Amino acid sequence: MRWKWILFSVFTLILALGAGGYLYVSTYDFNRLKPLISEKFKDLTGRKLTIGGDIRIKMGLVPALAFEDISIQNAEWGTRPEMVRVRVLEAQIALFSLFKKRLELEHLVLLEPDILIERSKEGRSNFDFLMQERREGREPSPETQNRSIKRPLFLFRQAFLEKGSIVLKDNGSGKSHRILIERFSSRTRDHLSPLKIRLDGSYKGRKYKIEGSTGPLMGLMDPLRPWAIDVVGTLEHNSVVIEGSIMDVSETRGLRLSVALSGPSIRNIARVAGIKGLPDLGPYTGHFLVTDVGGRVKIKDIHMKLGTSDRLRVELSGSVEDPRARRGLSVHFLVQGARVITLTQTFKAPRLPFRGPFTIQGDLADQSPKRYRLTSLKARFGKNDLSGSLKIDVSGKNPEIAGSLSSKMMDLRPFFPKRGSRHKVPGTSSQGRHEKRVFPRSPFRFPNLERTDLDLRIKARRLLLRRIALVDLSSNLRIKAGRVTIKDLRSSVGGGALSMSFESKPAGQTRSYSANLSVDQLDLKVMLKELGIHEALEGRLKAHLDLAGTGNSVADLVGGLNGGVTLSVDKGRFDNKKLKMFGTEFATTALRLFNPFDEEKEYSEINCFVSHFDIKDGLAGSKVFVLDTDYVSLIGSGKLNLKTEELDFSVKPIPKKGIGVKGVGRLSISMGELAKPLKLGGTLAQPSLAVDPARTAVLLGKALGGIALFGPVGIAAVLAGGSLGDDNPCLAALKKIEKAPVQEKKKQAKEKVAETREAGKDSKTSVKKIFENIGRSLKGLFKK
Helix, strand or coil, X not given: CHHHHHHHHXXXXXXXXXXXXXXXXXXXXXXXXXXXXXXXXXXXXXXXXXXXXXXXXXXXXXXXXXXXEEEEECCCCCCCCEEEEEEEEEEEECCHHHHCCCCEEEEEEEEEEEXXXXXXXXXXXXXXXXXXXXXXXXXCCHHXXXXXXXXXXXXXXXXXXXXXEEEEEECCCCEEEEEEEEEEEEECCCCCCCEEEEEEEEECCEEEEEEEEECCHHHHCCCCCCEEEEEEXXXXXXXXXXXEEEEECCCCEEEEEEEEEEXXXXXXXXXXXXXXXXXXXXXXXXXXXXXXXXXXXXXXXXXXXXXXXXXXXXXXXXXXXXXXXXXXXXXXXXXXXXXXXXXHHHCCCCCCCCCCCEEEEEEEEEEECCEEEEXXXXXXXXXXXXXXXXXXXXXXXXXXXXXXXXXXCEXXXXXXXXXXXXXXXXXXXXXXXXXCCCCCCCECCCCCHHHCEEEEXXXXXXEECCCCEEEEEEEEEXXXXXXXXXXXXEEEECCEEEEEEEEEXXXXXXXXXXXXXXXXXXXXXXXXXXCCCCCCEEEEEEEEEEEEEECCEHHHHHHCCEEEEEEXXXXXXXXXXXXXXXXXXXXXXXXXXXXXXXXXXXXXXXXXXXXXXEEECCEEEEEEEEEECCCEEEEEEEEEECCCCEEEEEEEEEECCCCCCCCCCCECCCHHHHCCCEEEEEXXXXXXXXXXXXXXXXXXXXXXXXXXXXXXXXXXXXHHCCCCCXXXXXXXXXXXXXXXXXXXXXXXXXXXXXXXXXXXXXXXXXXXXXXXXXXXXXXXXXXX
C-alpha cells in the first residue's frame, strides 16, 4: 500500500504548493511591475505606456491581471497626448505560452476604450510603430532591431470590448469621424488562424453591425504580409459586403478590396458619408473594387443601379483615380423614367412641361479640380432629343458652361402660355376681374443670370415655338455677367430664310432687350404644317423687325418698345372660321368685304398685303398699309397702342373693276356700302370693324404724305381697275402710280397741300419724290 502513501503525499504537496502560490500571488503587489512593463513597452514600440490605476490579480483556475486607467502615448505630431485610453484592461494569461517564451492570452477584455487613429498632413499614421524600415524591405538597424515589430505585442484567443469609441481623423483635410462601439468580440483558434469578429455600435446616431472574419493576428501588424478581410456590415437596412486583403493595415496600403452594396435607399448611406442633398432614388445595388498603387487609393469597376424602371432608374459605371483628392473621375451615367415629372420632382429641378418617358446618358470626367467635361450626352424627353458635349468649370465665383448642343427635334411650345389664357390686370377689384390680352402681364421668370456664365453653340434640325417652326437652326448663345447674347442665328422657316440677333442685359431693377429679325419668303402653309396646325393661313411672308425695349413682362416690354416693323404677304388666304373667332361684328364686316357675293366660302383669298410700323415708346404708327383681294382693296393707316393693345386705324375699301356687273354674281352688299370708309378699333384680342366716314379721308390723306387716293391716278383708281392676273396687285398699283403724268401728280400734290396746310407741310413738296420713296420701300418688300 506504499504507492497510496506516495500518491497522497504528492497530491498533498501539490495542494500545498498551490495554496502557497495562491497566497503569494494574491498578496503580491503587482504595482511594482509598472516601471518594468512601461519600459518593455517602450522598447518594443517607442511609445510610453502609462498605468494610472492599480494592477490587480483576479484569481481563478487561470489567473487574470486587471489594469486600471491605461494610456498609450500618441505620435509626436498627434493632436492629443494619448493615442489610446482604456479605463480597465483585463488579461488572462495562457501559462503554457510562457514556456514558449511568448505571451499568449486566453482572453482580453477592454472596458470603455477611447482610440484615436489619425493621419498627419504628410500622410503618416499614428499607428506607425517604427515599422518604416520593414515597409521599405530593409532589415532593421541594430539600434532598432529589438524595437521593430515583427508580430503583435501579444496574442489572444478571445477579445472583448465594451462601451468604447474610435475617432478617425485626417489632419490633411481637417475631417474627423467618431464611431461608437457597444460591443466587440473576436475569437481565434491560434495565432495563425483567422479571427472571427462581431461588432455592434452606432455612427451619427445610426445603428450598425459588422460580422465576419479577418486574417490572423500575426499578419495584422506586418506590412509585408497581406491581411485578409471578409465581412458583412449593415446600417439601417443597408448592407455592405467587403472581401479582399490589406497589405499594411496601419497605413491603409496595399488595398485590394471588393465592395458590394445594397439597400432601400442610398441617401442614408450618403448622409453617413457626409454627402448632402442626394435625393431618394429608391432601392439600389452596386459593387466596385478598391485598390491602391504607391499609396494612392483607386476605385474602379464601378457598377451601380438605383431606383426602379417603373419610376426612375439610374445606372453608373466607371472609376475614380484618386477619391481622397476627389480627382480622376470617369463615369458613364444613364437616367431613365416613365414620366418627365418624376425627374424634376426627384431632383427638385424646375418643372419641365414635357410628357412621356425620358432618357439621359453621357460620360462625365474631370480634367482638373472642379473642372469637368461632359461628353456623348444624349437626352430624350418624349419626342424631343438633345445631344452634345459640355465643359463645366465650378472653380471660380460663377459656374462656367461651354460647349455645343444639337437636336433633331425640340418642341418648346409647352413652355409658352396656352392660347386664350387670361391675365389679371394689376389693380383690379377684389372680385378678380380679368381682361383678355394678347401680351401677358405675368412677370418673366429667369434664373439668376448673373451667377452663370454660358457659351453654347446650338443646332436644331426642327425647333417648334409658340407660333413659328424653325428648320436647320444654328446659333451662338452667350451669357456673361447677366448679359444674354444670341449671335448669327440662321434658320430655314416655312421654306424661307430667317436671320436674327438678340441681346438682353440688366437695366436697374429690370432688363433691356434688343432684337433684329429678318424673314424672307416664309411659306405660312408649310410652317403651320410643321406646327401641326390646320391650314388657317397661307401665303408668302416677308418681314423685318428692329426693336428695343425694357420690361419685366411681355406687356411691359412691348408697352415701351422702340423701332420698326415691316410686313408683307403675297398670294395668301385665310380660313373664314378662324376669322370668326375675333367676334361676330368684326367677322361679319370683314367677310362681307372679302367676299361681297352671296355665297359660302371656306377661305378668303388675299393677293397681297404690305405695311410698315414705326414704334416709339410703345405707340406703333403705320403710315400706309395695303390689302388687296379679288373683290376689294383696302388702303389705310393708323396706330396701335401696345400698352393698352388698342387699335385705331382708318380703312378705305376700294371695289374692284367688274364688281356688280350683271352675270358676275349676286352681291350680298350694295356698292355704296362696299365703298364706305371703315374704322378698325377695339383691341388686339377683341377687334372691331365699323363704318366711320368722318375722319377716314383726312387721315388717309395725311398718312400717304399727300398722295391722292382717288381720281385717275389715285391708288384707289389703280387698284380698282387692276388686272386680276397681276402677279402682285399691290406692286402693280405702285408701278402705275409711278408712270402717271407729271402734270396730274402736280395737281394732286397742290390739292393735298391745301388740305394739309394746317399741319405746316411745305406747299412745294414734290409728289414725284414722295411716290419714288414709297415705291422704293414697297419694292424692297417684294424683291425675290
